[in-house]
Amino acid sequence: MKSTRREFIKNFGKIIPVVFFGLSFKKFIETVSAKENASTHHPGGDYDWNQHYYAFVVDSTKCIGCGRCVVACKEENDVPKEPFYFRTWVERYVWLNGEEEVKVDSPNGGFNGFPVIYDEKEIRKSYYVPKLCNQCDRPPCVQVCPVGATYKTNDGVVLVDEKYCIGCRYCIQACPYGARYLYPKHGEREPRRNTADKCTWCYHRITKGLKPACVEVCPVGARKFGDLKNPDDEINRILDENRVDVLKPEAGTRPKVFYLGIDGAEVR
Amino acid sequence: MSELLWQALQQVQGYVYPNEIEVNWSILIVFYPYITGLVAGAFIVASLERVFKVEAVKPTYRLALLTALAFLLAAPLPLVAHLGHPERALEIMFTPHLSSAMAGFGFVYAWYLLIVLLLEIGYDYRKDVVKWARTKRGLKGFLYRLLTMGDYDISKEALKKDEKLVGIITVIGLPSAAFLHGYVGFIFGSVKANPWWSSPLMPIIFLFSAMVSGIALVLLIYMASTKLRGKKLDMKCTDTLAGYLLYTYVLDLSLEFMEIAHLVYVQEEGIDAILTLINDRLFLSFIVIQIFLGTIVPIFLLVMAKTGLFRATIRKIFYIFAALLAMIGVLAMRWNVVIGGQMLSKSFRGFSTYILPIFGIEGLLTAVAIFILPFVLLFIFVKVLPPWEEPPIWESTEHQAVEGNGEG
Amino acid sequence: MRKIHVRVAMVYIVIAIIFLIVRSFIVPPSFGEYGWYRGDSVSEIMNLSVKHAGSYSCSNCHQTEYKAWTTGKHSTVNCESCHGPLKYHVDDPGGSKVEVNATREFCGLCHNENPSRPEGFPQINLESHGNGFTCVTCHNPHYPWFD
Numbered sequence: 171m172k173s174t175r176r177e178f179i180k181n182f183g184k185i186i187p188v189v190f191f192g193l194s195f196k197k198f199i200e201t202v203s204a205k206e207n208a209s210t211h212h213p214g215g216d217y218d219w220n221q222h223y224y225a226f227v228v229d230s231t232k233c234i235g236c237g238r239c240v241v242a243c244k245e246e247n248d249v250p251k252e253p254f255y256f257r258t259w260v261e262r263y264v265w266l267n268g269e270e271e272v273k274v275d276s277p278n279g280g281f282n283g284f285p286v287i288y289d290e291k292e293i294r295k296s297y298y299v300p301k302l303c304n305q306c307d308r309p310p311c312v313q314v315c316p317v318g319a320t321y322k323t324n325d326g327v328v329l330v331d332e333k334y335c336i337g338c339r340y341c342i343q344a345c346p347y348g349a350r351y352l353y354p355k356h357g358e359r360e361p362r363r364n365t366a367d368k369c370t371w372c373y374h375r376i377t378k379g380l381k382p383a384c385v386e387v388c389p390v391g392a393r394k395f396g397d398l399k400n401p402d403d404e405i406n407r408i409l410d411e412n413r414v415d416v417l418k419p420e421a422g423t424r425p426k427v428f429y430l431g432i433d434g435a436e437v438r
Numbered sequence: 439m440s441e442l443l444w445q446a447l448q449q450v451q452g453y454v455y456p457n458e459i460e461v462n463w464s465i466l467i468v469f470y471p472y473i474t475g476l477v478a479g480a481f482i483v484a485s486l487e488r489v490f491k492v493e494a495v496k497p498t499y500r501l502a503l504l505t506a507l508a509f510l511l512a513a514p515l516p517l518v519a520h521l522g523h524p525e526r527a528l529e530i531m532f533t534p535h536l537s538s539a540m541a542g543f544g545f546v547y548a549w550y551l552l553i554v555l556l557l558e559i560g561y562d563y564r565k566d567v568v569k570w571a572r573t574k575r576g577l578k579g580f581l582y583r584l585l586t587m588g589d590y591d592i593s594k595e596a597l598k599k600d601e602k603l604v605g606i607i608t609v610i611g612l613p614s615a616a617f618l619h620g621y622v623g624f625i626f627g628s629v630k631a632n633p634w635w636s637s638p639l640m641p642i643i644f645l646f647s648a649m650v651s652g653i654a655l656v657l658l659i660y661m662a663s664t665k666l667r668g669k670k671l672d673m674k675c676t677d678t679l680a681g682y683l684l685y686t687y688v689l690d691l692s693l694e695f696m697e698i699a700h701l702v703y704v705q706e707e708g709i710d711a712i713l714t715l716i717n718d719r720l721f722l723s724f725i726v727i728q729i730f731l732g733t734i735v736p737i738f739l740l741v742m743a744k745t746g747l748f749r750a751t752i753r754k755i756f757y758i759f760a761a762l763l764a765m766i767g768v769l770a771m772r773w774n775v776v777i778g779g780q781m782l783s784k785s786f787r788g789f790s791t792y793i794l795p796i797f798g799i800e801g802l803l804t805a806v807a808i809f810i811l812p813f814v815l816l817f818i819f820v821k822v823l824p825p826w827e828e829p830p831i832w833e834s835t836e837h838q839a840v841e842g843n844g845e846g
Numbered sequence: 847m848r849k850i851h852v853r854v855a856m857v858y859i860v861i862a863i864i865f866l867i868v869r870s871f872i873v874p875p876s877f878g879e880y881g882w883y884r885g886d887s888v889s890e891i892m893n894l895s896v897k898h899a900g901s902y903s904c905s906n907c908h909q910t911e912y913k914a915w916t917t918g919k920h921s922t923v924n925c926e927s928c929h930g931p932l933k934y935h936v937d938d939p940g941g942s943k944v945e946v947n948a949t950r951e952f953c954g955l956c957h958n959e960n961p962s963r964p965e966g967f968p969q970i971n972l973e974s975h976g977n978g979f980t981c982v983t984c985h986n987p988h989y990p991w992f993d
Binding site: 231234242247283288318 | 864866874877879880881882883884885886887888889890891892893894895896897898900922924926927930931954955956958959960961962963964967
């Protein structure tokens with residue numbers, strides 16, 4: 171009697187974990203291998219994310235620093251208006267006569283435009299550089315997210331799941347470009363509060379065939395957005411005909427925002 | 439919160455990306471590696487006796503284990519309190535994203551708590567627990583009976599097996615403790631975006647500073663508890679612990695030196711910003727507190743104590759100061775890593791300012807409260823599972839502790 | 847096997863089982879559909895509301911402005927760069943009123959002289975140009991140049 175009970179307990183003790191870990195392992199494998207069947211099915215109705223792969227070009231030689239992109243972005247994406255939260259911002263680079271170091275500023279991210287602070291004659295060289303999420307092909311932010319709340323879509327955009335993000339902010343630390351911020355407690359969009367937020371290239375627009383808001387409102391065409399998988403898209407021509415820079419190539423992140431007309435060594 | 443950000447905006451030096459004005463990892467994240475470091479350090483003290491057979495530190499063995507447990511239980515608190523959505527914290531265990539250094543936390547933690555610490559303490563205390571379960575009544579008795587899990591077998595044979603098992607667990611536990619904390623270092627060391635963090639040495643530096651703080655903590659708790667219990671301090675044990683404190687300190691200092699030397703020598707992008715960070719922004723907390731007060735002075739004190747020129751009472755004072763300074767120095771080290779790293783803009787062109795709020799969930803008071811908690815827990819553990827060598831006071835009314843291994 | 851080991855093992859197994867059961871309830875069903883994330887979140891983000899309607903959507907109702915605009919020098923400037931996001935207005939033109947900013951500062955955002963701007967971009971001295979009248983007294987914002 172006693173020994174059979176013991177036997178039973180012994181076997182039970184062996185079988186249960188085997189069964190359960192087996193099951194959870196199966197589920198785990200399923201989840202991991204889901205990546206493969208992702209190529210056959212896709213979210214969101216008519217839009218097939220496997221038919222697109224996006225890229226962004228910033229032509230710094232055209233930017234006039236009006237800041238309309240910053241405003242439009244904040245409006246389009248419910249980004250809080252305080253000067254601590256930006257999905258996109260514009261920087262001003264100024265080299266003064268007789269000074270080696272470049273001076274950089276971005277008052278309120280360029281939201282209100284740029285006040286004139288130097289006289290024309292003092293300046294050797296100066297231009298504006300719009301910044302936004304680079305939607306890296308090797309995104310360090312996705313790599314470090316502990317729960318899978320930020321991810322790269324098949325069309326190459328890095329998104330944040332506001333319902334799943336735990337707000338640990340590791341991704342904010344990992345981003346070499348400062349493109350992420352924590353959506354504040356008082357932010358307009360309630361479900362997004364206290365989670366990481368970043369530029370999505372206006373994913374809700376581009377999947378409907380529209381341009382991102384910042385591209386839409388740019389008065390001078392300094393921001394170009396397009397689909398690398400569409401041979402007729404002008405973005406392919408721009409990338410073919412120009413020599414482009416990316417920001418911080420040494421970070422190994424493979425950005426998909428390409429810059430025209432910047433000093434690669436100074437702009438970072 | 440917003441108020442502080444406006445202040446921080448005023449205090450920006452140079453250019454920082456606009457999203458960097460907010461320092462995202464606050465004082466709580468300073469305390470998180472500090473507390474896990476104390477766990478790892480305390481556990482390593484405990485394994486000195488078990489694995490390396492350092493008999494002299496035996497009086498601290500159980501105390502160190504309970505200390506490790508108390509601090510381990512408090513370790514996740516700063517993390518969870520800091521989360522934007524604490525209610526989603528368990529996702530980190532339900533859907534751990536394996537490429538993330540942070541995702542391991544849940545599992546490393548569970549492993550260390552369930553497989554290492556609880557088992558080691560459980561099996562080590564088994565004999566006493568069974569004895570207490572037989573003699574105590576009331577709530578306490580019930581608790582002990584629960585802890586026996588219905589197995590009252592304390593035959594010589596069983597105890598010998600327990601002993602062996604504890605030995606095995608400690609051997610597993612040692613790398614686990616090193617991993618638990620080295621892994622915290624890796625969380626920072628793997629952030630390539632930040633030159634002040636990104637370093638393969640980071641886990642090792644974290645580990646050694648953890649050992650420094652852990653040994654210092656056990657030393658302090660041991661000295662304080664003997665004093666409180668009106669017992670005589672076992673000077674051999676204290677000297678040995680202090681010796682180990684010195685050795686780890688020397689290693690810690692040389693690692694730290696290697697790290698800084700490497701940074702300064704290879705002069706990668708951002709080095710100018712790092713130099714400004716050290717010499718200006720972190721001058722007080724890095725140069726003065728961490729390096730001078732927190733490392734050089736205690737090493738000096740410990741070396742002085744080692745010379746044998748001083749009497750036990752003087753040495754005791756040296757040790758108290760050295761250990762206290764070690765605790766402060768390591769806390770400063772955590773501050774310099776966590777806060778310092780975030781002050782440095784990733785544009786390498788400027789610095790943001792961290793304004794420490796007193797109140798609020800991410801304020802100083804929460805951090806202090808979280809740090810006091812493990813001491814309260816330790817007090818309770820010590821009451822329930824007395825770690826002292828001699829039987830506790832409430833067990834034998836008039837027990838004369840065997841004296842003699844203390845020195846005059 | 848000693849009793850104590852079995853009991854301890856049982857406790858841990860129970861913990862593991864509870865963990866797995868709770869897990870199966872809490873992890874969202876669409877998690878892992880496409881990768882290590884909640885698949886539904888993609889369509890949730892795709893369905894966020896669009897706020898900028900684009901210039902072409904104004905053409906039906908504001909034909910005068912639109913026609914002038916397409917042939918004028920501001921044709922590269924989207925209506926909504928100046929008028930703000932107006933999807934709500936396109937959907938419901940009778941709804942809340944559209945604010946129009948016609949101050950000198952507003953035109954100055956783009957046209958004030960600033961040495962950081964590209965040389966070729968038409969810039970004026972906001973202080974002196976036009977004697978302090980609002981710009982729209984002389985320039986039609988939708989067709990700002992006279993020739």
